[in-house]
Amino acid sequence: MNAPVSPLVASPQPLRPRPLVRIVIVGHVDHGKSTLIGRLLHETGSLPDGKMEQLKAVSARRGMSFEWAFLLDALQTERDQGITIDTSQIRFRTASRDIVLIDTPGHTEFLRNMITGASQADAALLLIDTSEGVREQTRRHCHLLQLLGVRQIAVVINKMDRVNFDPARFATIKTEIVGQLHQLGLMPTAVIPISARNGDGVAKHTSSTAWYSGPAVLEVLDSFAPARPDAELPLRLPVQAVYKFDDRRIIAGRVETGRICVGDDIVVAPTGQRARIRAIEAWPAPDRSAASQTASAGQSVGITLDSEIFVDRGHVISPASTPAKAVQRLQARVFWLQQAPLESGSNLTVRIGTAEVRGQVTAIAKAIDPGQLSAQGADAIAQNHVGEIEITLAQPLAGDIHDLNPRTGRIVLETAGHIGGGGILLATDEAKPQIPAQADIIPVPSAVAGGETAERFGHRGAVIWFTGLPASGKSTLARAPERRLFARGGMPILLDGDTLRTGLNSDLGFSRADRAENVRRLAEVAAHLSKSGIIAIVAAVSPQAEDRARARQIVGPDFYEIHVAAPLDVCESRDPKGHYRKARSGALASFTGVGSDYEAPSNPDLRINTAERAVDYAIADIETLLARRDVLR
Numbered sequence: 186m187n188a189p190v191s192p193l194v195a196s197p198q199p200l201r202p203r204p205l206v207r208i209v210i211v212g213h214v215d216h217g218k219s220t221l222i223g224r225l226l227h228e229t230g231s232l233p234d235g236k237m238e239q240l241k242a243v244s245a246r247r248g249m250s251f252e253w254a255f256l257l258d259a260l261q262t263e264r265d266q267g268i269t270i271d272t273s274q275i276r277f278r279t280a281s282r283d284i285v286l287i288d289t290p291g292h293t294e295f296l297r298n299m300i301t302g303a304s305q306a307d308a309a310l311l312l313i314d315t316s317e318g319v320r321e322q323t324r325r326h327c328h329l330l331q332l333l334g335v336r337q338i339a340v341v342i343n344k345m346d347r348v349n350f351d352p353a354r355f356a357t358i359k360t361e362i363v364g365q366l367h368q369l370g371l372m373p374t375a376v377i378p379i380s381a382r383n384g385d386g387v388a389k390h391t392s393s394t395a396w397y398s399g400p401a402v403l404e405v406l407d408s409f410a411p412a413r414p415d416a417e418l419p420l421r422l423p424v425q426a427v428y429k430f431d432d433r434r435i436i437a438g439r440v441e442t443g444r445i446c447v448g449d450d451i452v453v454a455p456t457g458q459r460a461r462i463r464a465i466e467a468w469p470a471p472d473r474s475a476a477s478q479t480a481s482a483g484q485s486v487g488i489t490l491d492s493e494i495f496v497d498r499g500h501v502i503s504p505a506s507t508p509a510k511a512v513q514r515l516q517a518r519v520f521w522l523q524q525a526p527l528e529s530g531s532n533l534t535v536r537i538g539t540a541e542v543r544g545q546v547t548a549i550a551k552a553i554d555p556g557q558l559s560a561q562g563a564d565a566i567a568q569n570h571v572g573e574i575e576i577t578l579a580q581p582l583a584g585d586i587h588d589l590n591p592r593t594g595r596i597v598l599e600t601a602g603h604i605g606g607g608g609i610l611l612a613t614d615e616a617k618p619q620i621p622a623q624a625d626i627i628p629v630p631s632a633v634a635g636g637e638t639a640e641r642f643g644h645r646g647a648v649i650w651f652t653g654l655p656a657s658g659k660s661t662l663a664r665a666p667e668r669r670l671f672a673r674g675g676m677p678i679l680l681d682g683d684t685l686r687t688g689l690n691s692d693l694g695f696s697r698a699d700r701a702e703n704v705r706r707l708a709e710v711a712a713h714l715s716k717s718g719i720i721a722i723v724a725a726v727s728p729q730a731e732d733r734a735r736a737r738q739i740v741g742p743d744f745y746e747i748h749v750a751a752p753l754d755v756c757e758s759r760d761p762k763g764h765y766r767k768a769r770s771g772a773l774a775s776f777t778g779v780g781s782d783y784e785a786p787s788n789p790d791l792r793i794n795t796a797e798r799a800v801d802y803a804i805a806d807i808e809t810l811l812a813r814r815d816v817l818r
Contacts, residue, residue: 203278204411209287209335212312213322217343220252221312221381221402222275222288228388228403231277252382279407308337308374308409310402311362315344315354315378319361327362328553329571331369334588334609338366339374339405346380350393375405412591415482418442419507420451421585421593423538424500427731428487435466435487436496438539441592443504444481445488453494454501454583455511460490495738498731499540501583501593509583509593512537512613516550517596518573519566519608526565527574527598527606534599534698537610538592540582541599541698548575566606573611579702586610602696602775631717638718639818642676646715647816648708648740649807651724652733652786653749654778655764656756658795662749663724665804670720678714680707682725695775701732708736715743720816728777730784745810748789753778755796 210218226232275286287306309330313323330338340362348354359376366373378394379386379402385393388403400408420443428435445451449462465477466487480486490496503509515535521527527546535544549564552572566572587594587609598605639645649666651659663679670677682703686693690706693699704727711721727733737744756778757765768776775781786792791810793803811817 203283204281205283205285205414206308206406206409206411207285207287207306208308208310208406208409209306210310210312211326211330213314213317213320216312216314216317217381218288218312221310221341221343221379221387222286223252224381224384224387225286225402226275226277228384229277229279279403281407282409282411284406306335307412308339309335311338311340311373313340313342313358313362315342315358316347318358319365323362324365327365327369327371331371336371337374337409338371339402339409340366340376341402342376342378343381345378345385345394346383350378350380350385352378352396355397374408375399377402377405415442415592416444418482418590418592420445420449420502420504421509421538421590422486422488422502423540423583423593424496424498424502425485425539426498427496433466433489434493435489436502437485437487438502439485440480440482441538442482442590444479445486445502446479450505451490451502452505452508453496454503454509455581456495456500457508457511458494458496459505460492460494463489463491497735499538499542499582501538501540503583509585510613511581512578512584512610513581514547514575514577514614515584515596515610516573516575516612517608517610518571519596519598519606520571521566521568521598521606523600523603523605524568526567527572528565531600532692533576533605534696535576535578535582536597536599537582537584537595541696542582543579543698543702544576545579546574547577550574584610584613586612599696601694633718635716635718638676642674642718643818644670644675644718644720644811645743645816645818646718646720647743647745647811647814648711648715648721648723649811650711650727650733650736650744650746651722651749652727652746652789653751654753654756654783655726655776656759656761657749657751658793659724659726659749661800662747662793662795662803662807663722665800666807667722669804669808675720676718677720677722680711680714680721680723680725682707682723682727685710697729700727700729701735704729704732704736705739708739711736712740715740726777726783728781728783730786733786743816745790745814745816746786747807747810748786748792749795750785750792751795 210222212218227237273288275288277284277286311323311326311330313319340359342355342358345351345355355378363373363376377386377399378397380393381387385391386397386401389401390397421441422438422445423441424436425438428437445462445465447462447464450459451462452459465480466489496502501509519527527549529546529549531546533544533546534541549566550573552566552570554567554570566574583593584596585593591609594610595607596610597607635646649663651663653659660681663681667677667679685707686703689710690703693703704725707723707725707727711723714721727736733746737746760766764773764776765779767773768779773780777783791806793806795803798806808817
């Protein structure tokens with residue numbers, strides 16, 4: 186977790202944008218990170234007037250010598266044990282750069298936090314105490330910077346005053362650390378001798394380091410290349426939601442990178458469908474004259490397209506010229522957090538942006554203990570360890586390799602509803618519109634024509650989809666028409682959500698992705714039955730409107746949504762399975778109606794409030810609906 190620290194002085198607004206560079210500062214505890222940061226704030230004029238004098242006076246009153254590190258004590262309340270236990274960000278300006286300096290803990294126990302800080306950095310300052318030299322923790326930091334892809338590294342050899350600025354001592358340490366970095370394929374930008382406490386080598390070199398001809402620390406900071414601004418990367422707009430207003434279908438999301446303009450040709454990943462941006466919508470009124478024609482990275486927008494293509498949450502809108510990939514199999518470098526190890530064959534939920542799908546770890550290429558820097562075999566990644574894995578996804582989703590687009594190149598891994606780890610995409614195999622085997626699969630039509638089944642059963646095939654809160658009466662209502670239709674010679678089949686979770690859907694949990702997959706499978710089975718002339722009666726909470734919309738799309742025109750609309754307090758008073766009681770006690774997380782929202786249908790085919798409508802009358806309402814839609818003969 187980062188704890189941004191407000192700048193001590195409000196910097197004047199630049200006349201034009203300046204490059205922003207994020208630099209992580211790493212090093213063993215007591216090697217002088219805080220002292221160097223305090224000195225950098227002083228040398229760049231980032232301290233408020235009188236701040237340093239105030240701290241000197243306080244130190245004198247306490248009988249202590251002034252230390253530059255006290256400046257950070259004044260900024261960071263987390264420094265309660267004399268060590269930095271988390272990362273913090275300090276902003277200041279150099280001659281040509283805006284700098285975000287990410288301070289990280291040096292203790293072994295806090296390597297996870299160091300990883301969090303380094304994962305956001307464009308460059309790194311690696312600090313070494315000249316009296317201690319390269320230590321084991323220094324080597325671990327080098328390895329982690331390499332793992333996290335930080336390629337711009339400057340080494341700062343601090344406390345040179347303690348060895349009388351001995352060039353031989355500096356050369357010994359320089360040789361060792363450069364050799365260590367070279368082994369990892371890294372080339373340091375510079376190796377700088379300094380005394381952070383005295384200021385030698387921080388803003389400029391003094392007579393004490395006259396034997397050194399390289400840059401000072403501030404000069405190196407000015408030389409680091411910033412990451413490419415998000416707005417200059419190709420457009421990536423992950424879809425957050427799709428809303429219907431009057432005749433408009435508004436696609437909402439945040440522009441993560443690039444720009445979007447009215448008239449742009451776009452492609453939707455992973456479906457590959459194409460369209461053109463018709464408008465960037467305004468709220469509350471669609472004032473076309475005032476509506477923006479463009480939006481860029483960091484802005485949340487609602488857009489409409491010029492054609493009715495299928496767009497859903499988790500899809501990514503990108504330019505037709507540089508589309509996001511439809512990923513089916515991916516390689517990722519991950520940091521694993523859960524106590525149970527991540528093993529080959531593990532099932533999990535993969536999130537990229539707003540998308541989440543089920544996946545399986547199909548291979549573990551590397552597993553490393555970041556504390557010992559030792560390989561741990563390749564069959565599992567232990568808690569707090571780093572590894573490289575391959576995941577095969579149940580469905581394609583949109584993503585990018587991290588080096589090409591960090592915003593859409595990060596993944597989050599979830600198991601049983603809990604975050605298990607995270608990482609970056611190293612490589613992807615692009616998904617094809619269909620998996621290869623499907624190209625050779627030819628569906629076999631039924632030998633019985635639809636007209637024959639209708640003649641025998643007295644009805645057409647259809648799907649009656651009951652949705653509502655738990656204990657709203659869905660199963661009761663579903664069983665009643667099932668019995669009535671069967672009694673009159675029809676062919677109904679009940680697909681109860683809980684029942685199918687004991688078999689077909691027993692591998693699914695209750696994460697957002699699993700719930701969506703549960704509804705999709707129910708819809709696929711119901712659609713097949715419907716096409717065979719059967720009335721499939723589905724009783725499932727199916728809490729998300731977009732999942733039900735997808736079910737309707739799968740089934741087609743013979744999909745009839747019935748909202749069982751009993752109020753929450755009535756459902757909770759019934760509680761036939763005791764689920765509400767467990768949810769209220771905290772024993773049942775994410776239970777719909779208590780820990781998870783239910784999105785009621787805005788325009789169902791029929792709405793029945795079972796708190797007010799008796800079952801017999803409700804059945805009559807359903808039969809009337811089916812008769813009016815020519816399902817019943």
